[in-house]
Amino acid sequence: MALPTDALEVPRFCGVPTFMRLPQPEAPDGLDVGIIGLPSDNGAPYRTGARFGPNAVRAMSVMLRPVNPYHGDINVFETLKVGDLGDAPVVPGYMLESLESMEAALAGLADRGVVPVAIGGDHGVAIAELRALGRRHGPLALVQFDSHTDTWDRYFGGMRHSAGTPFRRAVEEGLVAPERSIQIGMRGSLFRKTDLSQSLDMGYEVVTTDELFEAGLETVGERVRRRVGAHPVFLSFDMDFVDPASAPGVGTPEAGGPNQRETLKIVRSLTGLDIVGCDVVETNPLFDGPGQVTALLAATVLAEMLTLIALARAGR
Helix, strand or coil: CCCCCCCCCCCCCCCCHHHHHCCCCCCCCCCEEEEEEEECCCCCCCCCCCCCHCCCCCCCCHHCCCCCCCCCEHHHHHHHHEEEEEEECCCCCCCCHHHHHCCCCCCCEEEEECCEEECCCHHHHHHHHHHHHHHHCEEEEEEEECCCCCCCCCEEEEECCCCCCHHHHHHHHCEEEEHHHHEEEEECCCCCCCCHHHHHHHHEEEEHHHHHHHHHHHHHHHHHHHCCCEEEEEEEHHHCCCCCCCCCCCCCCCCCCCCCCCCCCCHHHHCEEEEEEEEEECCCCHHHHCCHHHHHHHHHHHHHHHHHHHHHHCCC
16 A cells, blocks of 8 residues: 655655645555545636636645544544545636536546545535536535535526535436434625525535534534444535635635634534545635645645544544
């Protein structure tokens, strides 16, 4: 099993930055998990720049180490065979063509039994992920961390695909089982009074940021497990779930969210899920702060997701 480059032997600033310095195989055969970049921001309704997110996250991920002390000192890469497969091809300026191209790349992983762990890109890429995974697993339970529901119908007259529409399209296409799905972190001002109720009408459970803090962060994991059950899960994390003071480099920031410590506590609570795919999206390095704090947090969230998959494989 190929392991990441050891930073005690080779300095972090040496070599081409893959995610956590993982090997970059030419094909996914034999992998348990494949890291893949989805560098599209064709769906961004406000700030563009998330196309540069995958490489920004990879660059900061060299700071991370393989042993997770928050889950019994598990070494993820001794449990899972993981490779960084580079980026899916996209067509800048062409949303539908990019979705088709990303779906084909992701299907190549899912069809081989490889769990795709994606780095976005704006949240519009999620429909390509769900199409590729839904073909193999059937309707998925969606666990979405976000400050927006992303269940609007259309943007700018008639555009059916954007960063704000993927989880409506997913229900319409039978890719998501809304009765097993939960959206967590909604907050901020609204376009219309129905911005939250539209998700409820589709069958999603919705937890606002205020409800999240009132119930207590320690309740999140159990609430998610109760909703999802044993259903296969797609875990999607939009970086604007986090307060912009802690993660400024996002496409559509919303004030009043969790800080970095609170965010990681929540993600670490999500044990016991059958994760068949996941992503971290909306990292926009053009708006990140000094030290690339958003990209570093995004990389850390992704590493925690890898740990959740490893724990499940190890029966823990």
